[in-house]
Amino acid sequence: MKLEIDQFDAASKRFLLNQELQGAVMRGTENWNLKRTTAYGEIEDVEAMKQYAATVKEHTLDHLDYYLGLLADKIEERGGHVHFAQDAAQAREAVLTIARGRGSRRVVKSKSMLSEEIELNEALDTAGIRAVESDLGEYILQMEGEHPSHIVGPALHKPKVEVLKLFHRLHGTALDATVDQLTAKAREVIRDEYLSADMGISGVNFAVAETGSVVTVENEGNARLTTSVPRIHVAVMGMEKVIPRIADLGVFLKLLPRAATGQRSTSFVSVITGPKLPEEPEGPEEFHLVIVDNGRSGVLADPEMRTALRCIRCGACLNTCPVYQQVGGHSYGWVYSGPIGSVLNPALLGIEEAKILPFASSLCGACGEVCPVKIPLPQMLVTLRERAVSHGLMATGEAAGMSGFSALMSHPTLYRLANAAARFAPRKDGNLPRTALPILREWQTSRNFPAPAPKSFHDLWRTGLDREEAPKDDSTHGRPTGEREK
Ligand code: SF4
Numbered sequence: 001m002k003l004e005i006d007q008f009d010a011a012s013k014r015f016l017l018n019q020e021l022q023g024a025v026m027r028g029t030e031n032w033n034l035k036r037t038t039a040y041g042e043i044e045d046v047e048a049m050k051q052y053a054a055t056v057k058e059h060t061l062d063h064l065d066y067y068l069g070l071l072a073d074k075i076e077e078r079g080g081h082v083h084f085a086q087d088a089a090q091a092r093e094a095v096l097t098i099a100r101g102r103g104s105r106r107v108v109k110s111k112s113m114l115s116e117e118i119e120l121n122e123a124l125d126t127a128g129i130r131a132v133e134s135d136l137g138e139y140i141l142q143m144e145g146e147h148p149s150h151i152v153g154p155a156l157h158k159p160k161v162e163v164l165k166l167f168h169r170l171h172g173t174a175l176d177a178t179v180d181q182l183t184a185k186a187r188e189v190i191r192d193e194y195l196s197a198d199m200g201i202s203g204v205n206f207a208v209a210e211t212g213s214v215v216t217v218e219n220e221g222n223a224r225l226t227t228s229v230p231r232i233h234v235a236v237m238g239m240e241k242v243i244p245r246i247a248d249l250g251v252f253l254k255l256l257p258r259a260a261t262g263q264r265s266t267s268f269v270s271v272i273t274g275p276k277l278p279e280e281p282e283g284p285e286e287f288h289l290v291i292v293d294n295g296r297s298g299v300l301a302d303p304e305m306r307t308a309l310r311c312i313r314c315g316a317c318l319n320t321c322p323v324y325q326q327v328g329g330h331s332y333g334w335v336y337s338g339p340i341g342s343v344l345n346p347a348l349l350g351i352e353e354a355k356i357l358p359f360a361s362s363l364c365g366a367c368g369e370v371c372p373v374k375i376p377l378p379q380m381l382v383t384l385r386e387r388a389v390s391h392g393l394m395a396t397g398e399a400a401g402m403s404g405f406s407a408l409m410s411h412p413t414l415y416r417l418a419n420a421a422a423r424f425a426p427r428k429d430g431n432l433p434r435t436a437l438p439i440l441r442e443w444q445t446s447r448n449f450p451a452p453a454p455k456s457f458h459d460l461w462r463t464g465l466d467r468e469e470a471p472k473d474d475s476t477h478g479r480p481t482g483e484r485e486k
Contacts, residue, residue: 003333003345008356012327020159025149025328028156029319035262036316036370042264043254053255054374056248057310060240061300067209067242068291074212078274080287088118091292095120095201095234096127098288102232104129104199108190110216110223111135112203113151113313114236114292116335120201131201132193134222136186143170149329149337152260152315157328190222200226200284204237205256205312207289208246213273214289215249217256217266224270233272233284239291240309252312255372259314295348304383305347310373311340317367317377323360332357339367339377346384355393358384401439419456427451 015021040046060067072082085091091114099107107124109115109131121142124131133142137155140163141148148154155163163182167173171185194200202223206215214235216223227233243249249271257263276283299305318324318338329337334354336344342357358381367377388394389402408415426436431448434441440449 003354003356005356007333008331008360011331011333012360015328015331016326020161021157021328022326024159025157026325028150028153029325032261032315032319036259036319037262039258039262039264043258049251049255050372050374053251053312053372054310056243056251057373058307060243061306061309064239064242064300067244068239070209071207071212071242071289072291074209075274075287075289076212078212078287079277080212080274080289083288083290085118085290085292085294087294088292091118091236091290091294092120092123094288094290095236096123096129098232098234099124099127099129099199102198102286104232106193106197107131107199107201108193108197108226108230109133109138110200110202110218110226111138111154112201112236113148113335114203114238115201116148117238117294118236118292120236132190132197134190134193134220134226135218136183136220136222139186139190140166147330147335150315150318151313151336151338151340152318157330194225194229197230199232199234200228200230201234201236202227204235204241204289206249206252207237207242208244208249208271209242210245211273213246213271216270216272217253217268218270219261219263219267221268224268227270227272228283231284232286232288233275234288234290235272236290236292239293239296240311256312256314259312259316259370259372299344299347302347305343305380307375308340308343308347308380310375311344312373313340314372316370316372317375320366320370322362322364322366327360332360339381340375343375343377343380343384351384351387351391352393355388355391358382358388359394401443404439416458419452419458422452422456423454425452 043049072084075082083094085094098104105128107129109121111133112120115121121131121133133139135154137153137158138148140155140158143166150156160179164173164175164177167177167182167185168175171189173181173185177185202216204214205217207213208215214237216227218224227235243252253265253269257266272283272287275285275287296309299309315338317340318329321338324338329341332338332341332345334341334345334349339361342354342360345357346354361378361381363378363381365378368375368379371377385394408418426433430451432440432444432451434444437449443449
């Protein structure tokens with residue numbers, strides 16, 4: 001994957017010009033923002049709870065080898081199988097080997113961003129294995145041949161009218177069908193998939209090392225069916241999903257739904273510990289967990305990026321981000337979007353691959369505020385910008401402009417000369433015309449550059465403010481006291 005500036009520009013412009021898509025994303029994210037604020041407000045000391053969750057995650061990352069080893073041991077004690085995959089190719093191969101070895105031809109899947117990351121559906125398809133998504137949003141996207149645009153609401157960008165047309169085309173439902181009618185139809189169609197599939201593939205929200213359990217959190221019940229009806233259950237997870245103790249799970253189960261959709265709790269939480277035991281009435285006969293690195297070791301070893309591995313994929317930073325709301329998830333060019341995508345994509349793939357993303361931010365700080373595990377996203381975006389510039393990847397007019405600005409600010413004589421020259425700058429409606437400084441021309445296509453003031457602050461300071469310009473009250477407004485009286 002390589003997201004070039006023009007690709008980001010083109011994708012975001014397409015989205016900006018489509019009012020239906022924009023409206024769908026704005027409505028969805030604003031709804032979740034309101035609910036999140038209320039749900040966070042119900043916790044007596046939400047900052048303390050976030051800090052606790054961040055500390056648990058940080059501790060786990062400090063001892064990741066130990067906890068992954070413990071998780072694997074506990075799963076194997078319960079008769080499950082664990083596969084470690086260094087990259088996406090190994091992860092795909094692990095799943096395909098299990099499927100081929102058991103003669104599986106039909107798979108049902110529940111939502112998993114990791115499976116998107118490793119392009120599992122494409123691999124299953126190429127191997128002649130039919131895989132059907134069971135999450136309603138994912139099912140809609142699969143039928144449309146699209147990828148998720150949001151880590152919690154994959155089809156958030158889809159206006160209702162497009163879903164109505166899709167269901168009408170595929171399943172013959174009315175073009176004015178209600179949401180309940182569409183859901184009932186989807187349930188009817190997907191139910192057959194559970195019954196005919198011999199393998200279920202799920203993601204993992206948390207994996208508890210001390211018990212060897214994997215946990216899925218969802219609202220539709222499809223993950224529970226995916227993990228319990230087919231004969232074989234394969235769970236795929238990024239290696240950062242492990243937490244040490246079952247006692248810590250409660251904190252994450254309080255924070256995740258509140259941060260994600262403003263719910264106190266999701267409708268279904270499944271804690272799966274190995275395959276079905278002989279005395280148990282239901283569950284899969286075989287359980288496999290595929291633990292995927294795919295660049296995460298590199299992120300872990302990077303002191304400025306490793307906190308990104310605390311992420312519990314709640315999507316709150318996407319919902320609150322003014323850039324995400326404007327350009328939608330597909331503009332980010334890979335699986336993860338919004339502020340966490342702008343950090344995680346370059347961190348996982350290398351800054352060369354996604355150098356534009358850290359610049360897709362207003363640095364307003366909202367993402368860092370809402371994050372339930374206190375990931376300092378704004379600071380990380382600034383760090384990645386520095387890396388992009390220092391690697392010469394953003395050697396554009398902006399980088400040259402910054403170098404010039406730096407020289408100006410560190411040489412007083414140069415600064416004074418520039419100030420004197422600035423007085424003669426052309427101006428139009430109080431701004432610098434686009435023709436004045438060619439280096440700013442591109443930057444000015446969507447912004448105004450205010451023309452320099454007729455008198456610099458230094459001049460005013462030296463000569464003293466005349467009485468008309470001076471503040472009306474007697475306060476010094478922070479100026480060093482006594483200076484003007486001399
Ligand atoms: S970075 Fe924080 S807010 Fe964003 S998805 Fe991850 S946990 Fe949620």
